[in-house]
Amino acid sequence: MKKLVALLLAAIMVLSMAAIASADEEGKVLNIYCWNDEFKTRVEKFYTFPEGITVNWVITPSDNGAYQLALDDALKAQATADADKKVDMFLVEADYAVKYVDTAYTLDVIADLGLTEADVADMYQYTKDIMTDSNGILKGLSWQACPGGFIYRRDYAQEILGVSEPDQVQEYLSDWDKFDAVAAQAKEKGIFMLSGYDDAYRCFSDNMETPWVVDGVIVKDPAIEAWITMTKKYTENGWNNKANLWSPESGAGATKDGKVFGYFGPAWFIDFCLAGWTLDDSSAPAALGNGSWGEWGFCEGPVGFSWGGTWVCAAAGTDNLTLVADLMKTMTCNKDVLVDIVKEYGDFTNNVPAMTEMAASDFSNAFLGGQNYLGLMLKNAQNINRAQSTMYDQACSECIQNAMADYYNGVVSLDEAWDNYFANVEERHPDLTH
């Protein structure tokens, strides 16, 4: 009963705060909470703040949960904080977005901020699904989308399959059985189909049938079990290079002499990871002939999936409601800005017409041998289903990858690995059982 009253009080406070804020008098200080300057650089490039507004970027690194700790503290103090100290906006990642979405701390994009359904109509459905709370209310928006595919070595494709063009290679990789068959063929040529344990993880975790947690119970999802079976098989058959994600081995596999056929990843993985890893001489220009640079191709692979992404939320209690709404609208709904972001930063932006236009243009990626891969990404982006998100996703994803690595390495049995996984998740979330 006491709890209920407290909750009601909190809700009333938050609501009244929102009401006060929407009055004509708005604050002069805008506080934006984030963990790096990714959004900041884009805003400073494409948005002009009105005269007299001070923008405070409160940056806390995400190391060891520090960002969420700082944000949670600030949000909980929101009701009593001075107007100029209140959180106005904050950024979240896909893996923990639900924690904030399903609370009264985030504002309704439509009803509170005044954006229209038409404003957000061109966004990929999955980017809205993640930000939609249990009552179907949209709580945040993103300027980017992170659909992925399979990025492969053209020379190895030629060697293994006798073809190298993306549409031809895709025929050999369009489902997991075919993918396995190619892995077996690659092994005969001394080539690893995948780099290591976590490479295919997002393909499965992004296509789960059930959420990670149902009614406080951690469940074993068939898609995750399929990932485990597959990865164990790949490890035992020598179809992968036993590398952990972000380990030095993972990067070395992509060099000219590296024996890895391909990697699953989104646009940022190509530009940011592979493009650098593949160079023999990093101080020479990135061009064909420098390592394996330029000898890669992009195909859809067996399933559509996404990896990463940053969303913007408006904090309940903000005293800059109009400004926050305008900033969000400009940065996530304005097609011209989103096209400019693609050109300036190489993001895959969250706007179907903009990306369709780019896909049909002469946009090409030299790393992928001049391929315009945006069309394939678009197709994958529209197939992503992220309606299963829970606020436990971050803990579950991290814990399952760590626990299962022991199983793949042969250090523990499958049951022990699951037990370690359950123990780890339950330490982090005491409200869960299995």
Next chain:
Amino acid sequence: MSAVSQPALKRKSISYSKWGYIFLIPFFTAFIIFTLIPLANTFYNSFFENYAKGLEDVGPNYIGFQNYVKIFTKESLDKYLLNTLIMWILGFVPQIVVSLLLAVWFTDLNLKIKGQGFFKTVIYMPNLIMASSFAMLFFVLFSDAGPINSLLETLGIGKYRFLTYAPGTRGLVALMNFMMWFGNTTILLMSGVMGIDTALYEASQIDGANGWQTFWRITIPLLRPIMAYTLITSMIGGLQMFDVPQILTKGSGTPNRMSMTVIMKLNNYLGTSYNYGMGGALSVIMFVITAILSLLVFRALTRESRENAKQRKALAKGGVRL
């Protein structure tokens, strides 16, 4: 001499005792404000169910000893305690041996090590690097295709996947702790050795004691207070081991949670859901364990040092007379 100073001391203890209290004021004021209050909070919290479920607070609800019961029955505390102790001992034993050896070498009158300034300065330097940066380096150096493994292959020993197996991971944690702390321990021991009256060494030399005898009869007994300090602080530091294994294993304590320390577990309680209840209970248990271990060590060492004090006095008198 002792006959004169004894009553004098007693008289003073009456007239000066208030200064003892006065000099303790700053310490205890700072302590009460910044440590005792948060600590009392921790003890208090251990009897409550109190954590965050997302942004919503659960509790605090008074649940008596349930958090403690859960830790002892369901949370395999013994496993993590054992992990912690093993990794600490693996690092501490070589650390104290090497440090003692170096401290003795540096102060040995016969050995006359040249370039002492250089060596003393260099061995402490790893401690200047942040633990996180150090762990980043080790992660790369000992990776499956890293330089250490290339070296092992060249030597014909073969590759070893250090971070895949428990002995490898624990060994690396111990090695890092050793590298980071042996210089520190050497300096501590040396400051102890430097405090020893050189007349004692001169006297023992004239008495015909060799280096070995001097070491066991003079250096070790007089170093005992500093050694007790080293052992106890290292043990406390060891029981609180956190950042090295945390960063080396990316917080997971792999493989099979065999490099997971108690404080890493505490971090898991606190990091995501601010579980003050379980975190508080685990802290209290750790506090009790540390206190018992430290008192045992302290008692064992001070009892011996009392016995040795007699020897030392006898030696000192001899030294002065000569």
Next chain:
Amino acid sequence: MSTVTNPRNRDRAGRTGLYVYRVIAYFVLIVLSLLCLFFFYVLLINATRNHADIQKGFSILPGKNFTNNWNSLMSNSELPIFRGMLNSLLVSSLVAILSTYFSALTAYAIHAYDFKLKNFAFKFILLIMMVPSQVSALGFVKLVRSMGLMNTFLPLFLPSIAAPAVFFFMKQYMDSVLPMEIIEAARIDGSGEYYTFNAIILPIMKPAIAVQAIFTFVGAWNNYFTPALILKEKNMKTLPILIAQLRSADWLKFDMGQVYMAIALAILPIMIVYFLLSRYIVAGVTLGSVKG
């Protein structure tokens, strides 16, 4: 007189032994020193390499990316690295000064005076030492917020007035080197108690103070945990927070070259402080020895 000739004979016989002993000692010292320097070498080398090269592994030769790493670090407006250095310098110096001075004072109170609660106070402080620092951290943050001290340096250095481990060291050191006779002599000369401590005891404690000053300074310099909870404004942040911020940059901005450049920069000032104080330690023999 016969006792004098004996050791001399043995000296001659043991000369080869001593020679071997010396060779072993130098060998061990050189190997350990090379190991210690090796880590610095790798850190510095990595500061000259670019992100992709660092991710692919390790190199013994420097890269060509020094200026790039330097420029990208300097142009990063969210990372005021020199401001961070100043902040770290301020906090660490205050921690070193406060913790050594007050620990010596506290140890002196226990060492030099007899009073009813002396034993209790000593044991109590030892008990405090056993509290894991992570244990009270969250309570500490709550307290700091309620005192309105978030985003200030006060909660980072004031608590170091009560540094049990430093106190314990000072106490052990006094047990080894500080006889009561010195204090008594000062009293006979009419010196006040507080004056005695500052003018006579502190100089005797110099080696111990120098050692602990280095340790506490380094500890504070590299401390990430508590400052990360207290300092939020970018111009207040200390170096470890800035480096962690750099390390947790997202994939698009994440640049190991920049990270290593920042680490290398963070080590430089502390090396200077260390070299200044370490000379003091090496020379401490004559300062600290108490005859009699």
